[in-house]
Amino acid sequence: MRAEALNIITNSARKFINIGAFTRLWNLVKNFHAADIASLMHQLVFREKLVLFKTITEKEKEKAAGVLSELDPEDAAQLIKEYKVEQISDLLEIIPSDDVAPILPFLPDEMKDSILAAMEKKPSEDVQELLLHDEETAGRIMSTEYYALEENTNVSDAITAIQLEGDVESAFYLYVVDDQNHLVGVASLRQLLFSRPNTPLKEIMTTEVISVNTETDQEEVARSVADYNLVAIPVVDLEKKLVGVVTVDDVIDVINQEATEDIYKMVSLDKTDRIKYSPLRSIRKRLPFLLISLLTVSLAPFVVHFFEGTIEKYVKLAVLFPLVMALGGIAGNQTIAIMVREIALGEADWIKARKALLKELSVGIGNGVVIGAISAVVSYLLFKNPYLGLILGLAIIINLFVAALVGTLIPLFLRLVRLDPALGSVNLLTMCTDAAGILAFLGLATLFLPYLS
C-alpha cells in the first residue's frame, strides 16, 4: 500500500476506534490483504492496535491469524499477551509453524508452555521442533508444510496425493524421497502437468537437489536461494532426511534483516532499535556502546595531550589537525563499507585478503597524494608557510594509508574470528584514524617545529 493511502486509512481507522464504530472499522479493513492490515497496525498506538485486532478476531479468525503472521514477532507477542491462552492457541494453530516460532520467545515462559500445551498436537509439535534449533539457522526458519512423496509414486497418484493433502500456499515443488525419507530428488509441480500419468516420480525428478541442513546459517540459506534462483530450498537433518523447506518469502525477510544488521552493526546499533520503540529503550540499547566509544575516542585527546607543548608554540596546528582526522575517517568508512558488503555477498574473505588489501592501499595512497597535495597548496596560500603545507599533505597521505589498511583488516579479521564483520568496525576505525592522523600531523610538526614558528 502506498504511503499516502496508508495515511488516509490510518486516520479513518483511528476515528472509528475512538468512537467505538467497530462495524465500520471491520468494513474498512475486511478486504485488505493481511500484510496491509499489519502496515496499518504499525501506525497505531498499542491501545488502538488491540481494539483493531480484537475486532478482526471476532469477525474472522483466519484474517486475524494472517495479520499475526505478518506482524513483527515482538509486536505480535505484545498483542498475544492480552488474550486468554485458549483464544490464542486457536489462532496460532492456523498460522504456519515458521511464523509462530519467532513469536513465542517474546512471551513469558509459563505462557509459552501453556499455549503449546493448548494447541493441537501436530502444529504444537511442529513449532517445538523449530524451537529446538538455534536462532538464525535453517532449522529455525524452515516451514514444515511441503509436498514430499516416495520416488516410486507415479504422476497420477502424486496428483491425487497432492489434491488430498490440500492446498499448501507456498509450495511450488514436489520433493521426492526414498523409503527412508532421504531426499533424493525434486520436481516442480509444473512438471507434473507435462508428464504421462503412469511415469514414476524418479523418472521425472531432478536428482541434483540443492539443499541445506538444519544447522546451516540463515545467511548461507539466503545466498543459496539467491545464487541458484530458487523459490524454496529443502532442509535435511544430519542423516540427510527431509525435515522442512525454507521458502523464498522467508529468504527475503532474512536478506532484509541481514542488510539492516550490516548497516546497524557498522555503527554498533542493536537490530531491534527502531523508531517505533520508546526512547528509553533506545537509550538503554545505545548507552553501552557510547560508553565504550568514550574510551576509544579518548585515544585522540591522549595523543594531542602528548603534543601540547608543540601546539602551545604554534597554535595553528590545533586548527589543522581536525582536518586530517576527518579525512581519514571519511576515506576509511568507504573501505569498511566495501569490505562489509563484499563479505556479505560472499566475495571477500581472509584467503583473498591480500588482493583486497593491495587494492585498497593503492586507492588510499592514490587519493592521499591528490587530496594531500591540494591541502598542502591551499594551506600554503592561506598560512604562507611551505613547511606547514608539506606537513599537512604528508599527514593526510599517511592517514589515508592507515585508513585503507585498518578499514580492510578490521572487517576481515572480525570475520576470521567468526564475529560479524561489521561489528563496531566504524568505531574501531575512527579510533585508529583519529589517533594516527593526529600523531602523523603533530609528530611531523614537532620535528619541523623550528621551521614553523
Added chain:
Amino acid sequence: MRAEALNIITNSARKFINIGAFTRLWNLVKNFHAADIASLMHQLVFREKLVLFKTITEKEKEKAAGVLSELDPEDAAQLIKEYKVEQISDLLEIIPSDDVAPILPFLPDEMKDSILAAMEKKPSEDVQELLLHDEETAGRIMSTEYYALEENTNVSDAITAIQLEGDVESAFYLYVVDDQNHLVGVASLRQLLFSRPNTPLKEIMTTEVISVNTETDQEEVARSVADYNLVAIPVVDLEKKLVGVVTVDDVIDVINQEATEDIYKMVSLDKTDRIKYSPLRSIRKRLPFLLISLLTVSLAPFVVHFFEGTIEKYVKLAVLFPLVMALGGIAGNQTIAIMVREIALGEADWIKARKALLKELSVGIGNGVVIGAISAVVSYLLFKNPYLGLILGLAIIINLFVAALVGTLIPLFLRLVRLDPALGSVNLLTMCTDAAGILAFLGLATLFLPYLS
C-alpha cells in the same frame, strides 16, 4: 558453493588453463550449476576467464548462455566484446531477455545494434522492449516469459496450452487476461491440478491481483513482492495490459543491490566500486567525493581558527575538542543508519518526521546527559578544573542533540526532494557535528575563559 571448495576448484581450473588442458577443464566444470561457474569466473583474471568461457561455449552453448546470465552484467559485457557478433547473438538468443538487457548498455553502441540486428526477431524485440524503459523500473527488469491465457479458457485447454508453450523455468502462476489482454486474474499452476477440466479459468482465478506498472521503481516492486509473499508479480502498461512479470529471483537481486546502495551511499561510494576492479578506477570514482569532503570538513578548522585566541590562552582546550567532535559523529551516524533503513523498509517518511525527530532527540538528550556527565567528572578528576568539566559536559550534550536533529532530518529531507536518503548523509552529518561540537565547546570556553586559566 562453499568458499573452501571454491578455492580448491579455482586452483585446479587455473592449472588446467595454464597448461592448456581444455578437456580436463571442461570435465571439471561440466556438471556445475551455471551460478557456480560464475562464482569460479569471479576468482579468475580476465585472460583465464576468457579461456574458460571459450571452452564452455565450444562444448555446450546452453551452459555458456547460463553462465553469461549469472555473471555481473559488466563482466559479461567484457567477455562478449571478445566475440564475433554472430557467435554472441547465438548465445544471447537463448538467455532470458531480462538477463540480456542489463548487459547491452555496457557494450559500444555499434556492437549493441549489430547484436540486436543479428538476433532472432522475437528475443531481439523482447530485449529492445525492456531497454525502452528507464533503469531501475519494473519495465526494465521484467521477464517477458510467462503464462497468460484468456479468461474463458477451460482448465483442460489451459493445461494443453501450457504444455504446448513448453517449460518456462520460473513460471509458477498462470495469469488470466480478457480479450483485450487486460490483466483480470491469476491462478497458481498448482490450482490447475485441483480443478475440474471443464471449469473456465475465470471461475478458479483470484481477481484481486497485485500488480505493478512498467514505470514502478524496482525498490517498490521488491517491497510488494516481499510484503505479499509472492514469487512473481505481473507488470502492466499504462492501459493495464499485461506486458511482463518480475520474478522473485530478480527481486532478491534488487534487494541485495539496494542494500549495498544504502550502505554505499551513506559513505558516498559508487555502487560499482568493487574490490575486483582496478585501483585507478576506484580512485577516479572516489576522488570527486573526497574533494567535496575536503570542502565540508574544512568547516571545522574554520571554526577552530575563529577561537585561536582562546586556545592560545588555554591549550588544554585543543586536547578536548576532538572528543566532542568524535562523540557527535558516532551518535549521529547511529541516527542516520536508523533513518536510512526505516525509509528503505517504508517505515519512515516526511509525514511521520515529527515522531522520528522527537524519538531521536529524546535519545540524543538522554545519552548526552549520561555521557556528558561522565566526561565532565573524568575531566574534572584529570584537570582539577570544575569549569572545564562543566563546559565539556555541556558541549557533549549540545552536540548529541545536534547529531540527533541533523541525523534525522538529512535522510528525511533528501527523501522529500526525491534524492536517495543515504546520499552522502554521513559526510553532511560529520560536517555539522564537527562544527557544532567545536563551536559549542570553544564557544562556552571563551565565555568561561576567566575561570579556566
